[in-house]
Amino acid sequence: MWPADIEATARAIIADFTARGLKVATAESCTGGLIAAALTEIAGSSSVVDRGFVTYSNEAKIEMLGVEAATLAAHGAVSRETAAEMAKGALARSGADLAIAVTGIAGPSGGSAEKPVGLVHLAAAGRRGKFVHREMRYGDIGRDAVRLATVRTALGLLGEISQEP
Template structure:
């Protein structure tokens, strides 16, 4: 289901997290649970993967992750502040030590001039550390490709926070 390079990266992350006794949670919007699906596709991942939140709607981001409605209204769901708050909310609402938040416009519709298709914000939080963030401006490369790029970026940010 997933390319070997992503599966291998996820296996490495899970092994490293297990060695460090870290738990991982995800908060996903445009990826719809792909990061969680990749982790749980790997046998033994339950020792590391704590839980996943698929918060596709703004209401879900508010209710499940504690993202304030005024932040969603002021910045929009596809923004750096929301991605950061999604990651922090996943930490706060789980027993994880590391959490990733992903929000973006996967297309083919839904983009605007300010937030075009292919814009994705990924943030990763770890207890007692600063949140790291990356913005992707992929263009309209196709819904599946955008989601897979977001998945790969999420994995890489988790690796950064594990160091």
């Protein structure tokens, strides 16, 4: 179902997090649940994946994750600030140790000069205060390609933040 590299990364995360007793939550906008889907494709993922939030609208980000309306008004849905609040909100509303959040413009429309198609903000947060942000500019490579690239980056970010002290 998934490209081999995504499946292999998801499999490695599930094995590692299972061995270490870590749980994860996802907060997804432009990927619409694909990160959670990639993780739950792996047998045994129920010991790792706590829950996933698909928050496509601003209202969902506010209601489900506690993103501040002021943050959305000041910075927009596709911003470092919103991604950070999404990740922290997913942690606060779950039993997870780590959360990954993504918000971006997959296209083909919706981009602007300031925020072009292919711009995605990813944030990962941990219960012990760990936080990592990535701004990715994948380019106008097509909706499916942007979404798959985002899943790849998100899984890598999960692996990275899980290794930090």
